[in-house]
Structures are given as structure tokens and as C-alpha cells.
Amino acid sequence: MPAERGLKYLLPFYCYWRWRHAVPVHYLVVGGWLPAFLDSHPWLCRGLRRLDSLHVQSRRMIAQLKRQGFENLHWLPNFRDFLPQGPVSRGIGDPVRLVFLSRMIPEKGADLAVAAVETLNAARERPCCTLDLYGPVADDHHAWLSQLLQSRGDAIAYRGSLAPDAVIETLSRYDALLFPTRYVGEGFPGVIVEAYAAGLAVIASDWQDNGEVVIEGTTGLLFPSGEAAALEQRLDWLIHHSGALLAMKRAARATAARYHVDTVIPELLGTLEVPVTPAVGNAEEVPQ
Structure with a gap:
């Protein structure tokens, strides 16, 4: 189904199609x-x-839509298909290895991540943490990114885009994901699922639905959206509590199973009342 642009044009067609064909x-x-x-x-x-159901990514959205008069609502978290990864590292890097993975636009918060890491390193007069940034850059944001990274030193670097099948393996080389988003359309970010699958703690803004996904003090830490100083404080605490960071990494890995395709899709099919049957020679269930 479409998003903002297409919904207002295609929704009448879908409603007519449902009525005309009883689908x-x-x-x-x-x-x-x-x-x-x-x-x-x-x-x-x-x-x-009039649709049979709406499936949204957060409890926040369900509550808001209920206030708008909707009853045909279901929770459908983001999910990924990933293989079991290797064991979480026994120790934390020195410097602590931080990563940012998202589209390179100001609303995703790369500027906050860079500012916090640079301030921490400058205060200690040595790199206590490094930051690698990954993600696609649109043509109209190349100048913004270039200015953001100007004279930042070797501890902060842009590493380009990642192919989808390389994301989890690449993330597993780091200690924590920084996700300081303030993007207005943010829902349940898939990159958090990928970070969990890679065994990373997540340091995220408390923007929109992040607090439903990042378990404060267990799989990561939250900070007030848009506040670089607050992000710096969370990172400073982690640097001095490597045992807590390692425990978060392990909890993140365990939490990833909640958002695996084999967990989420059977629940969705059950909600849709789609019959399933075991595949021959395979214990997994597949739709008929």
C-alpha cells in the first residue's frame, strides 16, 4: 500500500475494489x-x-489512531531476516567503537553524533571513542556532509553506503550504534533491529517510537532529542562503564529474536487468518 503521496489517490480505488469484489x-x-x-x-x-485492518509499527501510533476513531488496528513491528551471528565480543574497544547508519540528511542526526564524539575526544586530548558513518548521500546533501566532516580528524570518518547483505556483518565490528534521529516520519527503525542482530547497544534519541524499541539501561540508552550535550553525557557514562556496555550488547543480541522474520510473519498471518501448513521436510510453517 502507498504512503503519503499515493494514499489519497489510491485509497478510493482500494475501497472500491474491496466492495466490488469482496476481497x-x-x-x-x-x-x-x-x-x-x-x-x-x-x-x-x-x-x-472501511479496510479490514491497519497494521502499524508502534503502540504510540495505535493510541493516536484510536483517538481518531479507528478500531481495525494491529501492531506490526519492523523485522529482518538474519542468520545467527557469532558470539558478542568479550571486551569493549579502546577507543570505544561507535557507528552511525542512516541516510545522510540533517534530520537523522549525524551532526549530533559528530559533535558529541568530537567534544568527548577533545576533553580527554585523545580519542576515547571513534565514529564511523555509513549511509547514502543525495546530491543536494554532499555539501552539508562535507562541511560536517571538515577538520574532524581521524577518529570520525564517513565510510560510504552499505549493501543490505553487508549491514549486520559490518555493524558487528562496533560496540554501539548512535541513532540521534529527529526525522518527522520516523517509525520503528529497521537499523535498530539490525544493530540488535549484530550485538550492538543502541544510543538513541527519545524521538517518537525509539523508546518502545530501545530498552533503557538494558539494550541501550535514550537521550532528549536534539540535545548534543545529553548524548555526550550518555557516551561519557558508557566509556566509564564498559561492563554495562558489554551487558547491553548481550541483551541486544537476545532481543533481536523478537524482530526476526520467523517470529513476526507467523503472528501477522495469524492476525490475517491466513491458513498455514508445515512444509514437507521442514519444521517451519509457510502460507498455503
Whole structure:
């Protein structure tokens, strides 16, 4: 199903198709944008209420949509398909190895990550942590990124984009993921699932749904959105509590199983009342 641009044009078609052919229509919503979008496009609510179900990525969205009069709601967390990874490292790097992985746009918070790491290293007059940044850069953001990284030194570097099949292996080389997003459309970020699968703690802004995914003090730490000084304080605490960071990494690895495709999809199929049957010679269930 479409997102903001396509929804207002295609929703009438889907509603007609459902009515004319008696075919169930289930809307799987990607991202955290729908409640705010409906506040400014309230005429779409009637059509969406006619669908058989809406599946959204967070409890926050469910609560907001209920206040907008929806009842056909289900929780569908983000998920990934990943192989079991190797054991979590027995120790923490010195310097602590930090990574940022997202689109290179200001709203994703790379500037906060860079500022916090640079301030910590400058205060100690040595690199107490390093930061590698990964992610695609649109043409109109190359100048912004170049200026962001200017004169930052060897401890902070942009490493380019990652192929999807290289993400978890690459992340596993680090100690923690920095995710200081303030992106308005943020929902349940898939990169957090990938970080968990790689055995990384996650240091994230408390923006939108991050607090539902990052378990404070267990799989990572949260800080007030947009506050570089608060991020710096969280990182400073981690540098001095390597045992706690290692415990978070182990908890993150264990938590990843909640968001594996083999956990989430059977629950979705059950919600949709799709019959499943064991595949011949395979204990896993597949849709008929």
C-alpha cells in the first residue's frame, strides 16, 4: 500500500475494489507518519476505517489512531531476516567503537553524533571513542556532509553506503550504534533491529517510537532529542562503564529474536487468518 503521496489517490480505488469484489484489504503502514498525516487529511479516515485492518509499527501510533476513531488496528513491528551471528565480543574497544547508519540528511542526526564524539575526544586530548558513518548521500546533501566532516580528524570518518547483505556483518565490528534521529516520519527503525542482530547497544534519541524499541539501561540508552550535550553525557557514562556496555550488547543480541522474520510473519498471518501448513521436510510453517 502507498504512503503519503499515493494514499489519497489510491485509497478510493482500494475501497472500491474491496466492495466490488469482496476481497479483504489490509494496510501495512511503514513508518510513523500516518496519525499526523490524517490530522491534516481527515477526509481519508472514512476510507481507511472501511479496510479490514491497519497494521502499524508502534503502540504510540495505535493510541493516536484510536483517538481518531479507528478500531481495525494491529501492531506490526519492523523485522529482518538474519542468520545467527557469532558470539558478542568479550571486551569493549579502546577507543570505544561507535557507528552511525542512516541516510545522510540533517534530520537523522549525524551532526549530533559528530559533535558529541568530537567534544568527548577533545576533553580527554585523545580519542576515547571513534565514529564511523555509513549511509547514502543525495546530491543536494554532499555539501552539508562535507562541511560536517571538515577538520574532524581521524577518529570520525564517513565510510560510504552499505549493501543490505553487508549491514549486520559490518555493524558487528562496533560496540554501539548512535541513532540521534529527529526525522518527522520516523517509525520503528529497521537499523535498530539490525544493530540488535549484530550485538550492538543502541544510543538513541527519545524521538517518537525509539523508546518502545530501545530498552533503557538494558539494550541501550535514550537521550532528549536534539540535545548534543545529553548524548555526550550518555557516551561519557558508557566509556566509564564498559561492563554495562558489554551487558547491553548481550541483551541486544537476545532481543533481536523478537524482530526476526520467523517470529513476526507467523503472528501477522495469524492476525490475517491466513491458513498455514508445515512444509514437507521442514519444521517451519509457510502460507498455503
